[in-house]
Structure formats: C-alpha cells, structure tokens
Amino acid sequence: MAARLRAAGFSDKDIFVGGPNSRKGNLVATLHGSGKRKPLLLLAHLDVVEALPEDWTIDPFKFQEIDGYYYARGSSDDKAMGAIFVANLIRYKQERFVPDRDLIVALTADEEGGDSNGVDWLLKNHKALIDAEYALNEGGGGTERDGKKIRNNVQLSEKVFQSFKLEVKNKGGHSSQPRKDNAIYQLAAALTNLSKFDFPVNLNEGTRAFFYRSSKIETGQLAEDMKAILQTPPNPEAVARLSQFPNFNATMRTTCVATMLSGGHAENALPQTATATINCRILPGEDPETIKTMLIQAINDSQISVTPVKMANPSPASPINPEVFKKIDVVTQQLFPDVPVVPVMSTGATDGRYLRTANIPTYGVSGIFGDVNDVRAHGRDERIKVKSFYDGQEFLYRLVKELSTSTSVKRND
Numbered sequence: 510m511a512a513r514l515r516a517a518g519f520s521d522k523d524i525f526v527g528g529p530n531s532r533k534g535n536l537v538a539t540l541h542g543s544g545k546r547k548p549l550l551l552l553a554h555l556d557v558v559e560a561l562p563e564d565w566t567i568d569p570f571k572f573q574e575i576d577g578y579y580y581a582r583g584s585s586d587d588k589a590m591g592a593i594f595v596a597n598l599i600r601y602k603q604e605r606f607v608p609d610r611d612l613i614v615a616l617t618a619d620e621e622g623g624d625s626n627g628v629d630w631l632l633k634n635h636k637a638l639i640d641a642e643y644a645l646n647e648g649g650g651g652t653e654r655d656g657k658k659i660r661n662n663v664q665l666s667e668k669v670f671q672s673f674k675l676e677v678k679n680k681g682g683h684s685s686q687p688r689k690d691n692a693i694y695q696l697a698a699a700l701t702n703l704s705k706f707d708f709p710v711n712l713n714e715g716t717r718a719f720f721y722r723s724s725k726i727e728t729g730q731l732a733e734d735m736k737a738i739l740q741t742p743p744n745p746e747a748v749a750r751l752s753q754f755p756n757f758n759a760t761m762r763t764t765c766v767a768t769m770l771s772g773g774h775a776e777n778a779l780p781q782t783a784t785a786t787i788n789c790r791i792l793p794g795e796d797p798e799t800i801k802t803m804l805i806q807a808i809n810d811s812q813i814s815v816t817p818v819k820m821a822n823p824s825p826a827s828p829i830n831p832e833v834f835k836k837i838d839v840v841t842q843q844l845f846p847d848v849p850v851v852p853v854m855s856t857g858a859t860d861g862r863y864l865r866t867a868n869i870p871t872y873g874v875s876g877i878f879g880d881v882n883d884v885r886a887h888g889r890d891e892r893i894k895v896k897s898f899y900d901g902q903e904f905l906y907r908l909v910k911e912l913s914t915s916t917s918v919k920r921n922d
C-alpha cells in the first residue's frame with residue numbers, strides 16, 4: 510500500500526509505517542487539506558481471522574474472482590474497506606482535490622486478536638498522526654434480502670464484552686452417601702434463577718433511532734411494538750414481544766448468559782467444585798460493576814462467588830452527528846434510492862471502541878451491501894459481491910468528499 514501511495518505522488522513524510530515489531534505493522538497515510546477543520550480518520554484493519562484450508566472449498570489465502578464474487582479470507586472483513594480507502598485517497602490526489610481537512614487513512618494490525626492492536630498502539634505512541642474530529646470504520650454496511658437492498662446500517666456503538674466466573678465449593682465426600690448440599694445442584698439452581706432474569710430495558714439515542722427507523726421498514730405488530738417501546742415508560746407488552754427476537758432483545762438491554770459449565774472430579778465422588786462461565790454483553794454507558802451486582806442479586810446465593818474473567822474495556826456510544834448523518838442520507842439516496850439509513854449498535858466489537866474511548870467518535874459505515882442470510886465473515890468461503898465492492902467504493906468516495914467540503918456543509922440541519 511505504501512508503494513502504491515508513493516507511486517501516486519504521496520511523499521515519504523505523509524506515509525508512516527510502524528508498529529511494535531515488523532510483523533505487526535500499521536500504515537498511516539495523509540492527504541493534506543486546507544486545515545479549516547480537524548481531520549477525518551478512515552480506519553480499516555489489515556489482519557484476518559484464522560482459516561483452515563481443509564475447511565474451505567477453495568484456498569482461503571488466494572484472492573479469486575468466481576461468479577461475480579471476490580473470495581478470500583478477509584475479502585469482506587476488512588480488506589475491502591482498506592483497499593477502498595487507499596484507492597480513493599489516490600483518486601482524490603489525482604483529481605487534485607483539496608479537502609477542508611486532512612484525510613487520514615490508517616490500516617492497522619491485530620483487530621481480530623493478538624496483543625499488538627494497531628489502533629491502541631497508535632493512540633499510545635503516535636496520537637497526533639491519527640487524531641481526528643471523528644472516524645469512519647467497519648461495523649456498518651448495507652443489508653440485502655433476496656437481492657433487494659433493505660437498509661444502510663451505520664454503527665454508532667458497541668456492547669461491552671465481559672465474562673464472569675461463578676464458583677461454588679463443597680466439602681464433597683463419597684457418592685454412595687449423598688447429602689442434600691451438593692455443589693452441582695447449588696450451581697444449577699443459581700443458573701436457573703439467572704435464566705429467568707432479564708436486565709432492564711435501557712435505550713440510548715442511537716438505539717431509539719434504530720427502533721424508530723426500523724418501525725418504518727417493518728409492518729404490522731412488529732412495527733407497532735417498535736414504536737410502543739419508545740414511549741416513556743416503554744410499553745411492557747411491546748417489550749415482552751420484542752424480547753422474543755434475540756437481536757432486538759440484545760439491542761434493548763444488557764444480556765448475561767451461561768456459556769460454559771464444569772464440575773466434579775470423579776464419577777464416584779461428591780463434587781467439591783462447580784463452575785460456570787457467564788458471558789455478558791453490556792450496553793455502552795452501563796457500569797460493569799453495577800452489572801456484577803445485579804448478576805449476584807439475580808443468582809441469589811451468597812455462597813457462590815462471582816468474579817470477572819478479564820477486565821472489561823468499556824467505550825461510550827458515538828453521538829448522532831447531524832452533519833455525518835445528513836451526508837450519509839444524501840449519498841445513500843444518490844446511489845441506493847429509497848434505501849433507509851439505520852443507526853445500529855453492534856453486539857460484537859471492533860476497534861472503534863479504542864477510538865471512542867479516546868474521544869474520537871466513530872461511525873461504522875461502508876455502503877457495501879451483503880445478504881442477511883449469507884454472512885461469511887469469520888466463517889468459511891468468505892466472499893464479497895464484486896458489484897457491492899465497487900458500489901461501496903463509490904459510496905465512500907462521495908461520502909468522504911461530502912464530509913470534507915465546507916461549501917456543501919450546513920451545520921445543524
């Protein structure tokens with residue numbers, strides 16, 4: 510990428526390549542603007558999820574075009590956006606476009622895992638290189654169903670990943686002489702209590718906008734319920750019906766669910782230990798300590814210890830920036846007429862959390878559409894439609910230009 514940028518006329522001082530070691534490189538390239546406004550950061554990660562060739566029908570690490578799709582590990586997550594941002598930066602340079610702010614492209618390491626996260630590293634070591642008014646990132650994108658474009662998603666926030674370990678101890682003994690106190694029964698009762706518990710509904714600016722805009726796409730009872738939960742207080746029957754959809758339930762509230770279980774040490778012994786892993790996905794803005802307290806109340810057994818598995822890395826939600834949303838609406842209508850823009854909260858995580866924590870609001874948006882029933886990121890035979898790739902390139906080309914041209918910007922409308 511650095512070589513291509515140099516060949517397009519970017520000078521060495523505007524291309525930074527570095528990282529904690531040679532295998533964990535990050536690239537930051539800047540197209541200088543007039544400096545009227547704080548820079549715009551365009552972020553994509555270079556690393557990919559592991560892929561075992563024997564699991565795939567084709568070589569996961571060989572880029573191929575087959576029947577209108579680009580196939581390869583990373584083709585959709587997230588090399589498409591990285592390629593698009595660099596190609597568009599070169600296109601602006603060739604046009605001699607002078608944005609009203611610096612446009613910064615950052616391609617980074619270890620989003621999917623590993624201990625050399627590039628965004629974290631850049632923020633700690635070279636903050637000035639990527640400091641921006643706000644950033645565009647993965648995490649959004651368009652949804653298609655049966656070839657029809659349904660919505661263009663903009664990710665505003667992410668839930669926070671936090672697991673807890675429940676543990677109960679017992680003195681144990683010979684299983685030929687059982688007693689009523691039993692570590693496995695005790696843990697099972699606590700888990701049954703948890704299974705009946707729901708965290709309170711807590712909508713924020715972004716998830717309210719999600720349900721409001723979704724209510725215009727859906728019809729019938731579902732659309733009515735989406736409107737009814739926006740009342741204060743939310744309509745309880747509507748909450749109950751929407752809670753039956755896992756994705757809407759996870760959008761309305763923090764969730765904690767049992768994911769792993771172990772106990773006992775021998776077939777013929779009373780268990781001395783039983784443990785369970787509870788995986789929570791905490792709403793942005795809610796305190797993990799408060800969630801732990803509520804979890805302890807829900808399981809309702811003071812003999813069971815509750816400890817965090819790893820410290821959570823909470824990040825705030827990005828505000829609905831009117832300029833950003835206006836421009837996303839405008840470009841969406843130009844390229845995909847009548848497709849609504851819908852703000853979303855991801856139940857998974859991206860590197861946006863590091864930026865949001867560093868006061869750089871981050872918007873997950875790409876204009877790259879994929880079928881809702883054909884999501885292959887992190888899975889086998891990952892692919893992206895060739896047409897979707899080039900549509901996304903044009904979408905981001907126009908959007909970034911709109912966001913860096915003062916004359917076309919009216920604040921607060």
Ligand SMILES: [Zn+2]
Binds near residue numbers: 554586587620647859
């Ligand atoms: Zn990704």
